[in-house]
Structure formats: structure tokens, C-alpha cells
Amino acid sequence: AQKVTQAQTEISVVEKEDVTLDCVYETRDTTYYLFWYKQPPSGELVFLIRRNSFDEQNEISGRYSWNFQKSTSSFNFTITASQVVDSAVYFCALSEAPYAGGTSYGKLTFGQGTILTVHP
Amino acid sequence: DGGITQSPKYLFRKEGQNVTLSCEQNLNHDAMYWYRQDPGQGLRLIYYSQIVNDFQKGDIAEGYSVSREKKESFPLTVTSAQKNPTAFYLCASSIAPQITYEQYFGPGTRLTVT
Numbered sequence: 001a002q003k004v005t006q007a008q009t010e011i012s013v014v015e016k017e018d019v020t021l022d023c024v025y026e027t028r029d030t031t032y033y034l035f036w037y038k039q040p041p042s043g044e045l046v047f048l049i050r051r052n053s054f055d056e057q058n059e060i061s062g063r064y065s066w067n068f069q070k071s072t073s074s075f076n077f078t079i080t081a082s083q084v085v086d087s088a089v090y091f092c093a094l095s096e097a098p099y100a101g102g103t104s105y106g107k108l109t110f111g112q113g114t115i116l117t118v119h120p
Numbered sequence: 121d122g123g124i125t126q127s128p129k130y131l132f133r134k135e136g137q138n139v140t141l142s143c144e145q146n147l148n149h150d151a152m153y154w155y156r157q158d159p160g161q162g163l164r165l166i167y168y169s170q171i172v173n174d175f176q177k178g179d180i181a182e183g184y185s186v187s188r189e190k191k192e193s194f195p196l197t198v199t200s201a202q203k204n205p206t207a208f209y210l211c212a213s214s215i216a217p218q219i220t221y222e223q224y225f226g227p228g229t230r231l232t233v234t
Contacts, residue, residue: 035222043208045225091162108223110162
């Protein structure tokens with residue numbers, strides 16, 4: 001069964017520090033997708049990135065970067081030079097096709113989330 | 121602007137009453153989803169719909185019902201059979217239901233039942 005673990009429940013940093021959010025996943029499938037979402041205090045989840053299981057290239061988008069390592073089943077997220085506006089709950093999620101039923105629907109499984117607080 | 125709207129933002133109900141949460145999207149997405157979020161937990165899937173007039177149970181469907189009569193609308197009814205209905209409910213949509221596509225979320229409805 002698919003599972004996503006975000007071992008860090010809460011992280012607190014001071015502005016301008018770099019911070020890495022860990023994500024470890026379990027899946028039986030060879031084809032799957034990984035996602036990161038941000039949930040600010042307003043509650044709405046904001047999509048940050050999607051990565052498929054065949055693309056292990058790291059990705060950088062501004063102050064955000066993602067490190068995908070299939071060998072360790074990890075998809076970690078780093079914020080460089082953190083800012084107060086980065087304070088939010090961050091969720092890692094995994095989507096894979098089910099084995100039964102013949103549907104192509106991919107069930108999205110979320111980790112528990114990491115609460116990031118950036119202090120000024 | 122395209123997006124997903126959920127109303128109301130906060131909802132209060134007495135125990136034993138059914139309540140319907142609204143979800144509308146103008147993104148022309150085929151697939152829609154309902155999730156429940158409890159404090160300190162991730163999101164759990166209640167129901168999903170791949171296309172109009174079709175919907176499937178997710179992991180925690182008991183005590184909930186949905187309908188999908190229009191592409192843009194996917195209302196969720198929390199029935200009196202739901203034992204612990206107080207939670208934050210999030211609606212989402214994606215272009216299609218395949219695993220390739222990311223889901224986009226609405227602002228959520230916080231339901232309190234007393």
C-alpha cells in the first residue's frame with residue numbers, strides 16, 4: 001500500500017535560514033507521481049510541484065528546490081533564504097494507479113504535513 | 121478568474137441535521153474530489169468523480185453522499201450518520217482523473233457540529 005511519511009511535525013527557523021522538509025514514500029508501483037503542496041493559514045492548498053517517477057533530476061524554482069532520490073524513496077523540499085511568508089503547512093503527496101478495477105484513476109495519498117514557522 | 125469556490129467558509133450545525141457543502145469550479149476540469157482534514161493530519165479522500173454523473177467512494181465515504189449532475193458542481197452532503205463530522209472540508213479538481221495531473225484546491229469549508 002502506498003504511504004507518505006513526513007517525519008518533521010514542526011520546524012521553526014529564523015528568516016534567511018535555509019530549511020529542508022523531508023518526505024519519504026512507499027509504493028509498489030514503478031509509475032507514480034510525487035507532489036508538494038503548501039497550505040497557508042487561509043486553508044487553501046497551493047500546488048507547488050509535480051515529479052514523475054522516471055525523472056530524477058533535481059528542480060529549482062526561485063528559492064525553492066526539490067531533491068528526488070528513488071534509491072532512498074525520498075522527495076525532499078528545500079527553501080533557501082526563508083521568509084516569513086513561507087510560514088505554512090507543507091504536504092507531500094503520492095499518486096499511483098490502483099491495481100484493481102481497471103480504472104486509470106490515481107489515488108492521491110498525503111503525508112501528515114510539516115508546520116513551518118519562519119520568525120522575523 | 122478561473123478557480124474553485126466553496127461556500128460557506130464556516131458552517132455550524134446541530135447534531136442530527138444533514139448539511140450540504142457547495143463546490144463549484146470554472147476550470148472546465150473533468151475530475152473533482154472531496155477531502156477531509158482533521159487537526160494535525162493529512163487529507164483523507166471522501167469521494168471523487170471522474171466525469172459527470174459518475175462518482176466513487178474514497179477511503180472514508182461512510183456518512184457522506186455526493187452528486188455530480190453538472191461538470192462544474194460537486195456538492196457534498198454530510199449526513200447525520202457521520203459520527204464525527206466536525207472538520208475542515210476541501211474540494212479539489214483536476215483536468216482529468218489520471219495520476220499525471222495535479223489537483224487544484226478550493227479555500228475549504230470549516231464545519232462545526234454541536
